Amino acid sequence: MIKKLILIAVTVLLIGFPLWANGSSDSDTTAPAATVQGFDWQSQKGTTIKIMANKHPWVEIIEPKIAEFENLTGIKVNLAVYPEDQFRTKRTVEMVSGASDVDVFMLMPGNSLAQYHQAGYVAPLDDMMQSKNLLWPEYDLNDIFKSALDAGVKDGKHYTIPILLETSLLAYNKEIFEKYNVEVPKTMEDLEAAAKKIYEGSNGDIYGITLRGKKASATSQWVDFLHSFGGEWLENGKSGIASDDAIAATDYYGRLLRLYGPKSAPSNSWYESISIFMQGKAAMVYDASVFKPNYENPEKSAIAGKVGYARIPEGPAGAIPHVSNWALSIYSNSKNKEAAWLFIQWATSKKIALEGLLKGIPSARNSAWESDDFKNGDTTPEWTQASIASYKVASPIWNPPVIPVGECRDAAGSAIVASILGEDVKSASVEAAKAMDAVLSK
């Protein structure tokens, strides 16, 4: 500790001494700019901030640019990136210890904000969002989609700033659709008929559709079927996953995979599922819209350039996809909140949002979607249209709006796996609902 203090003192002297020795010529040119404008990127110069990030395509875009931020602000950035599963655990463990040196972390508000807010791990951002000295004049908060910004609101305060807004889309292999003379499905019946036609037409060589089937991970897309069939995660504060509509949705989801999907479905998460689609072994996949760059990357995908995109087909209660977003939050015990806020503004700026969108990361900023750069270079206008159409009708709920999200997802996941395996869906759903209610009453 003492060593650290000495080090800081020496650093301050070394940086400060030349300024003082040279007289006022340097400070004369910079100081007025800072006071007149109010906002100054250099105001937190010399601080070091630690950022915890999930291994996400967005981070791959940010990472090489961090040097730009460091040059702009004089803030040193330590970026720690973890694979998703480890990331979630590590993040909570850091917070619980109470002694974390993390300043900024990635968070999915729909997944963790209820928990993080109640535990007091996230700092409210409103003061900084309104401060003339700290809000970058060109930042433009109104440019961010309201649904994405609102996802981070709890009790009237903002806790997260969105970095992207994603939805789920039906992606289909145009070549296979043409070969088997299949139309883009508009309804759930169409979807099943299309999957059947292709699977049977190819004697089982090509799966009609691939979806996630690995327990909790499957609920992220299953929820869209749940909503489109008229079900809800919660009904009157209790589990809704055993309602007639929910059972119909779970039955449908499992049936698609059991009859026309990959046999390995119960062990497939998004990675395995989209891999099967990208190898041309499945005609359709319903998964997150952010995977477009994977589908369209000729190095990874055998079907690049042959993919069409559509919204979720219509079920008995409509066509209801969900939106979800990754966001940045500031740790409540961070000692560098101002520097952290500068980083967040830079990382969610219009410029980076557009760069991200050009690389296929669905921006949470309207200006990026509207920009000529994007419109003119858009190689997958179908994806763009389907994404925007989804945003307009989407539900913000994709996880149960409760604190023990993981346990509830696992409970529902059990029913989904049972359905894929051809077990009795009704009793599995009732069992899962019981487990979920037990968790909620704990």
Place this chain on the structure above:
Amino acid sequence: METKTKYVFTLPALVLIGIIVMFPIVYNLFMSMNTWYVASGKGLEWVGIKNYLNLLSDKRFLNSLIVTFLFSLGALVFEVVLGTSLALFLNREFRGKNLVKLIFLFPIAATPVAVSLIWGMMYNYDLGIINIMLQNIGLKPLLWLASPKLVIPALIITDTWQWTPLILLIVLANLESLPTDPFESAKVDGANIMQVIFHITIPMIRPAIVVAAMIRSIDAIKTFDMIYVMTQGGPDIASENLNLYIFQTGFSYFRMGTASALAIVLFAIVLAFNVFLSIIRKSGERL
């Protein structure tokens, strides 16, 4: 004077064991008597043995016990039988014996996570080499890790591949150090090879087999890395052993009290198993 000195010399070791072994166990026991739901941001709350009582009606806990038992037993039987047989087979002089021993060391030396990732790919239904081989010899492809029925056998195969050599090496070292007289007199008396193996060799190497089995069984009961990497306990909970369930409860659900109670159960199982095996070993010595 003398009596005091002996305490002084053992004290550092005792203190060290107290800090790194006893304290975590006692603290874990204390935590298991509390509710601590980390996600709520609240602290510990004393609940006595409630966490343990809840386990009795917890289907996932019972499932995890069955999975732990089936996996450990399966792995142990295959590894001991195969390891001992191979050791008996290799216990002769031939050229390149040391090279063969070295090759058998490879699976042990490999990182379990890397091994599991590769086996996970090999078991893949559509692309895995195992199903391709099955199809090449005219059999149907199997679901392996995606099937609730086949997932444990698949895990046992991987574990057997990695850890049979350990048993082999321990037993082989013991075989090589055996005195030669009993074998010579057996030969003089006209015993055939089967009689020699079952009536002389195996009784003589029994302590080594028991030690090897003990080491392996404790590891098998505690297996985590391999299952976590290959299946994460899936499909659903078909391969979720006790250790995985502890991890899930503690670090995914953040219910530390329940997780601690589970950890104590695991500790008790390993301890009981150890005592049981050392009794077997001692009774063998007496015979």
